[in-house]
Amino acid sequence: MADGAVNYLLDKLTTILLQNASFLGDAQNEIEKIKLELESMKSFLREAELRREKSESVETWVRQVREVAIQVENILDEIIHYSDSSTNGAGGGKGVLKDFVHEAVNLARRLAATRRIYLKLQGIKAKVVEVSERSKRYAFDARVDDDWGSIRLAINWQPQQHQQLGELSSFVDVDDVVGMDEDQEILSKWLIENDTRRTVVSVVGMGGLGKTTLVTKVFNDQLIKLHFDSSAWISVSQNHEVEDLLRTMLKEFLKTEQAMSPGNLGSMKYRQLMEMLLEYLRCRRYLVVLDDVWSIDLWSRIRGAFPENQNGSRIVFTTRNQNVATSVGPGSRVHRLQPLQERDAWTLFRKRTFWNEHEHNCPAELEPLAKDILRKCEGLPLAIVAIAGLMCSKSRLAIEWKRVHASLNWQLSYNPILGRVKGILMLSFDDLPFYLKYCFLYCCVFPDDCFIKRKKLIRLWIAEGFILERKGMTLEEVAEDHLMELILRSMIQVQQVNDNGRVKTFHIHDVMRELAMTTSEKDNFCGRLDIRESKVARSVQHLSIDSRNGSVQMSKSTACQLRSLFVFGSDMCTSFSLNAVSPDFKFLRTLDLQCIPIEKLPNRLFDLFNLRFLNLRNTKVKDLPNSIGKLKNLQTLDIRSTNVEKLPRSIPNLGNLRHLFLGKSKTDDSRAPELLQALRAPARMGNLQNLQSLACVEAEEGLIKQLGCLTELRRLDMTKVKPCHGPKLCSSIGMLTNLHRLSLAASNQEQELSLEDLISAPPFLQKLELFGRLDRLPHWLASAQTLTHLDLEFSGLQDDFLPALHKLPALVFLQLREAYNGKILKFRRGGFLKLLKLHLIELSQLDCLEVEEGSLSSLKELSIVHCVALKQVPQGLEHISSLQKLRLEEMPELIVSLQTNVSEYREEVQHISTVDLVL
Numbered sequence: 001m002a003d004g005a006v007n008y009l010l011d012k013l014t015t016i017l018l019q020n021a022s023f024l025g026d027a028q029n030e031i032e033k034i035k036l037e038l039e040s041m042k043s044f045l046r047e048a049e050l051r052r053e054k055s056e057s058v059e060t061w062v063r064q065v066r067e068v069a070i071q072v073e074n075i076l077d078e079i080i081h082y083s084d085s086s087t088n089g090a091g092g093g094k095g096v097l098k099d100f101v102h103e104a105v106n107l108a109r110r111l112a113a114t115r116r117i118y119l120k121l122q123g124i125k126a127k128v129v130e131v132s133e134r135s136k137r138y139a140f141d142a143r144v145d146d147d148w149g150s151i152r153l154a155i156n157w158q159p160q161q162h163q164q165l166g167e168l169s170s171f172v173d174v175d176d177v178v179g180m181d182e183d184q185e186i187l188s189k190w191l192i193e194n195d196t197r198r199t200v201v202s203v204v205g206m207g208g209l210g211k212t213t214l215v216t217k218v219f220n221d222q223l224i225k226l227h228f229d230s231s232a233w234i235s236v237s238q239n240h241e242v243e244d245l246l247r248t249m250l251k252e253f254l255k256t257e258q259a260m261s262p263g264n265l266g267s268m269k270y271r272q273l274m275e276m277l278l279e280y281l282r283c284r285r286y287l288v289v290l291d292d293v294w295s296i297d298l299w300s301r302i303r304g305a306f307p308e309n310q311n312g313s314r315i316v317f318t319t320r321n322q323n324v325a326t327s328v329g330p331g332s333r334v335h336r337l338q339p340l341q342e343r344d345a346w347t348l349f350r351k352r353t354f355w356n357e358h359e360h361n362c363p364a365e366l367e368p369l370a371k372d373i374l375r376k377c378e379g380l381p382l383a384i385v386a387i388a389g390l391m392c393s394k395s396r397l398a399i400e401w402k403r404v405h406a407s408l409n410w411q412l413s414y415n416p417i418l419g420r421v422k423g424i425l426m427l428s429f430d431d432l433p434f435y436l437k438y439c440f441l442y443c444c445v446f447p448d449d450c451f452i453k454r455k456k457l458i459r460l461w462i463a464e465g466f467i468l469e470r471k472g473m474t475l476e477e478v479a480e481d482h483l484m485e486l487i488l489r490s491m492i493q494v495q496q497v498n499d500n501g502r503v504k505t506f507h508i509h510d511v512m513r514e515l516a517m518t519t520s521e522k523d524n525f526c527g528r529l530d531i532r533e534s535k536v537a538r539s540v541q542h543l544s545i546d547s548r549n550g551s552v553q554m555s556k557s558t559a560c561q562l563r564s565l566f567v568f569g570s571d572m573c574t575s576f577s578l579n580a581v582s583p584d585f586k587f588l589r590t591l592d593l594q595c596i597p598i599e600k601l602p603n604r605l606f607d608l609f610n611l612r613f614l615n616l617r618n619t620k621v622k623d624l625p626n627s628i629g630k631l632k633n634l635q636t637l638d639i640r641s642t643n644v645e646k647l648p649r650s651i652p653n654l655g656n657l658r659h660l661f662l663g664k665s666k667t668d669d670s671r672a673p674e675l676l677q678a679l680r681a682p683a684r685m686g687n688l689q690n691l692q693s694l695a696c697v698e699a700e701e702g703l704i705k706q707l708g709c710l711t712e713l714r715r716l717d718m719t720k721v722k723p724c725h726g727p728k729l730c731s732s733i734g735m736l737t738n739l740h741r742l743s744l745a746a747s748n749q750e751q752e753l754s755l756e757d758l759i760s761a762p763p764f765l766q767k768l769e770l771f772g773r774l775d776r777l778p779h780w781l782a783s784a785q786t787l788t789h790l791d792l793e794f795s796g797l798q799d800d801f802l803p804a805l806h807k808l809p810a811l812v813f814l815q816l817r818e819a820y821n822g823k824i825l826k827f828r829r830g831g832f833l834k835l836l837k838l839h840l841i842e843l844s845q846l847d848c849l850e851v852e853e854g855s856l857s858s859l860k861e862l863s864i865v866h867c868v869a870l871k872q873v874p875q876g877l878e879h880i881s882s883l884q885k886l887r888l889e890e891m892p893e894l895i896v897s898l899q900t901n902v903s904e905y906r907e908e909v910q911h912i913s914t915v916d917l918v919l
Helices: 002-019 027-054 056-087 096-137 149-154 161-165 181-192 211-219 222-227 242-256 270-281 298-305 322-326 342-353 367-375 381-391 398-406 408-414 416-430 434-445 454-464 475-488 510-522 556-561 603-607 626-630 701-707 723-735 779-783 892-900 902-909
Strands: 199-204 230-235 286-293 314-319 333-336 493-497 503-507 526-529 542-546 564-568 590-592 613-615 636-638 659-661 693-698 715-721 741-746 767-771 789-793 813-817 824-827 837-841 848-851 861-865 885-889 914-918
Touching: 027 056, 027 096, 056 096, 181 199, 181 211, 181 222, 181 314, 181 333, 199 211, 199 322, 211 286, 211 314, 230 242, 242 270, 242 286, 242 298, 270 298, 314 322, 322 333, 322 475, 342 367, 342 381, 367 381, 367 398, 381 398, 381 408, 381 416, 398 408, 408 416, 408 510, 416 510, 434 454, 434 475, 434 510, 434 526, 434 542, 454 475, 454 503, 454 590, 454 613, 475 503, 510 526, 603 626, 701 723, 715 723, 885 892, 892 902, 892 914
Parallel strands: 199 314, 199 333, 230 286, 286 314, 526 542, 542 564, 564 590, 590 613, 613 636, 636 659, 659 693, 693 715, 715 741, 741 767, 767 789, 789 813, 813 837, 824 848, 837 861, 861 885, 885 914
Antiparallel strands: 493 503
């Protein structure tokens, strides 16, 4: 983690030196000296990180590097703050005398701040130099030409056992494997199927999931062995040398034929080894397993050794990183291994824990505890076997099992019996680049049972400064790339995806989470305070607490180090006090109070100049004071579902604001646009040049006129749109070329939305919600080639509008609520080919719904609610083979007919797995 802190700091130092040179003065030299010292430490810091557990002195030094990096970062934040203050401190035309006085006061403050920062920099520079010198006393000062031999000797380095172990199949006997029969069948079929092409097969999954065990079982199957002329098993690991892999491969092939290896094999170079392998395999059908592959470029370096001889040869990868599997190229096969199902996990646990009991039965009095312990493993075979090994050594007394259950988190991290679980899983963490380590460990601030939302986490990562700029990409896009990389590396598990297939929520496997929490706490990165604690015993950067803690105590030094404060709970909890927020939190970046029933914000909150993320969603806060304008660095302000009725006029002063969430979000049972309670925006909203999200805001002339200035806007939710707003609103929307989501609601259900003046849809528009009357469907909808979600409510359309939507190429979701007054809806052949969900709600005149064969060919869910004139099951449902769920609700006549005449409708609905009928 210290290597990440230093890398991040070096980027930040470079930015500050470039952008704040005029403000720094003499301090510039001090910053440059600090930068040089950090660069010298960076060259060997990562190696020291890998050795820290083997040497107490190295462990101490790495911790000191991290601590001094935090102190440097705090000073940098102060520099940026005072630099911005001096830049933005002009008098603003108050009069010559007032401007003169203002400038004089500002100059005095600037000089005082510069002097104070200069003194701090001198002190911190001395600490940086001292830490750097200490590394030399520990004898791991790396020179450029050093091969690390002396370093390894000096810090008593030994090769990490877990690196060499990898995912050995011995963590569970092959004959004792459960729950992998289907996986084995799939893999065996791919290996011996009648396809003469050379094919790469990848088995992907998180560490400890049983990838090696599965492939071992298939590899040793005699039917598989007989299918190939030659076979070889190669363990790759993280620190492989390509030449060594090629030599091992040759030895394995020759060993199967009981042939002697060439005497000069050990001295052969890369080219010779490749040529020898190519010649040996040229006329053979071969099977090669490359176990535990980490590098995406390995295949590109060795693929030339495997001839494409049309003999049906196979190469099998096991890997934790899906990028490795996809980097192979077209024609490859990928099998994503899943955790064990609950029944299989229970069988494996009983086999290993109660191995000497009849049929491996668990005593009845231990079963609840056993299943609670097993639940922690979340189907991970490595963890199940390791914990079963621990429990089988325990007595059969419930009190002892309770003791282990209560300390299971500690056991996972520190008990030697479970040490191998930690080692194997931590290989995945050690392999992360520095910028992903921060992002991953930060997930520890969320409660154990919490599903983490993608959008929120991305905004938090940006607020914390974990996301570095990339040319041509927004910070949000870079953050999403980081999230996808963590998913592909099997560090986090996807829980929900949206209709577009994008991640919606995810979670961290319990075992991985506990190990990450141990690492996080050791580095003072994240900490959690549960209901039993009221005092923060040590300094951490990111703290989450239970709302029932009430008043939380912490020292001034602890408060000064804090970067994030999360309070988790529900509106049933009433004891938490914001007294914990003090001026000592001056470097606080994130304050998340969602669902905490506070009513008032303390004034000192608005002195936190570093605050970037403020979440008050679902609180009882009534007022936002005008002093919120002092939070110049604020990026996200979320006051949805609060009691705030008016925005302060200082909101436009928040020049770094990226996301402003207001009012109440739409709920599933909303029947009218007025239920979307929005707030009126203050004047000068056009000043918010960085704004990307604006929801939910009332339409008014001044705001509509300035919308066109918000060119970074990705999301706009606006209510109380009147017909007279139409031309100017369309003109402004036409300038929002980055808009991805647009929601417009009229003042009431009967009022018209006038949107005909918009020439074409925003080029990247994905979601569109229109609440209000429409004479006809806007002509520009036909140009919405990127539109995936369309929600039309209260439109009252008279004419058949489906032809206008017929060939929207990306549409996956369509909802119509009181949107059509006609009697017939017909989905014609060749239309809506990607639509996954169709919701028809309160179409009161609709009495015929027809689907032609070749339409809605991807539909998975059809929901029809309160369409009372519809008396027959939609015609053509039998043509939609993809349909998985049909829901019919509040249509008594149709539902009763369907229930009583099952045979009559069997052909139409028999292929649908779920049919919900709700009277």
